[in-house]
Amino acid sequence: MKCKICNKNNTRIFTSKILNKYEIDYFYCENCSFLQTENPYWIKESYRECINNTDTGILVRNIILSNIVSVLIYFFFNKNKKFLDYGGGYGIFTRLMRDIGINYYWQDKYSENLLAKGFEHNENERYELITSFEVFEHFVNPIEDIKCILQYSDSILFTTNILPLSIPKPSDWWYYGLDHGQHISFFSVKTLQFIADKYHLNLYTDKVSVHLLTKKKIDINVFNILVKLSKKGLLNFLKKAYKSKTWDDNELLKKVN
Numbered sequence: 279m280k281c282k283i284c285n286k287n288n289t290r291i292f293t294s295k296i297l298n299k300y301e302i303d304y305f306y307c308e309n310c311s312f313l314q315t316e317n318p319y320w321i322k323e324s325y326r327e328c329i330n331n332t333d334t335g336i337l338v339r340n341i342i343l344s345n346i347v348s349v350l351i352y353f354f355f356n357k358n359k360k361f362l363d364y365g366g367g368y369g370i371f372t373r374l375m376r377d378i379g380i381n382y383y384w385q386d387k388y389s390e391n392l393l394a395k396g397f398e399h400n401e402n403e404r405y406e407l408i409t410s411f412e413v414f415e416h417f418v419n420p421i422e423d424i425k426c427i428l429q430y431s432d433s434i435l436f437t438t439n440i441l442p443l444s445i446p447k448p449s450d451w452w453y454y455g456l457d458h459g460q461h462i463s464f465f466s467v468k469t470l471q472f473i474a475d476k477y478h479l480n481l482y483t484d485k486v487s488v489h490l491l492t493k494k495k496i497d498i499n500v501f502n503i504l505v506k507l508s509k510k511g512l513l514n515f516l517k518k519a520y521k522s523k524t525w526d527d528n529e530l531l532k533k534v535n
């Protein structure tokens with residue numbers, strides 16, 4: 279098989295059972311350290327419920343992420359510009375960010391927008407930053423999606439769990455998502471660096487799960503400290519810089535509807 283990131287030949291490293299029924303192959307690329315499944319013919323079946331049923335962490339994760347992103351926007355981006363959540367699911371994150379006071383919009387080809395109605399992505403828009411959480415590991419053709427995102431912004435902040443250097447066995451890493459079968463692309467730090475170089479972007483990563491690709495130059499130590507402090511409540515000290523859009527949005531939507 280060809281690697282979907284760098285197009286070099288990759289090699290089959292193991293097989294595993296997904297959705298309790300299909301025995302599938304996993305292919306690893308020595309060149310860019312990207313791990314991919316074989317062509318995901320089961321994918322429609324795995325998306326019957328577009329957000330998988332076992333995702334109990336959905337709200338906690340969105341709240342933590344809204345803290346991290348608001349802090350990073352405060353320090354590194356123009357907070358008065360527009361922002362987009364790509365693959366934004368039900369719109370939880372977009373709503374949380376608007377509640378904090380950031381002009382956020384929603385996009386998702388596969389999910390219904392339940393909580394951020396009226397703030398959908400417009401094809402002609404450019405954004406200061408695009409966020410994309412727990413989406414990259416779902417990409418069937420990651421490069422196509424990344425190219426698409428980069429049409430709208432020079433900066434992507436995203437989460438996906440980093441593939442460990444020593445590739446875990448299928449039974450040893452929950453992130454393979456064997457029960458739901460939706461995770462088909464696994465990125466190492468080397469893969470992310472390959473993507474950054476391909477598009478002339480800088481990569482900043484905590485080497486665990488939070489990654490930023492951007493044209494901006496940022497001090498990686500500051501990035502890491504801010505990610506850590508934002509999980510410990512740093513946003514509470516910055517909140518005065520933001521004005522919540524909860525009521526303004528309510529007024530706006532009443533006028534539109």
Ligand SMILES: [Zn+2]
Binds near residue numbers: 308
């Ligand atoms: Zn590769």
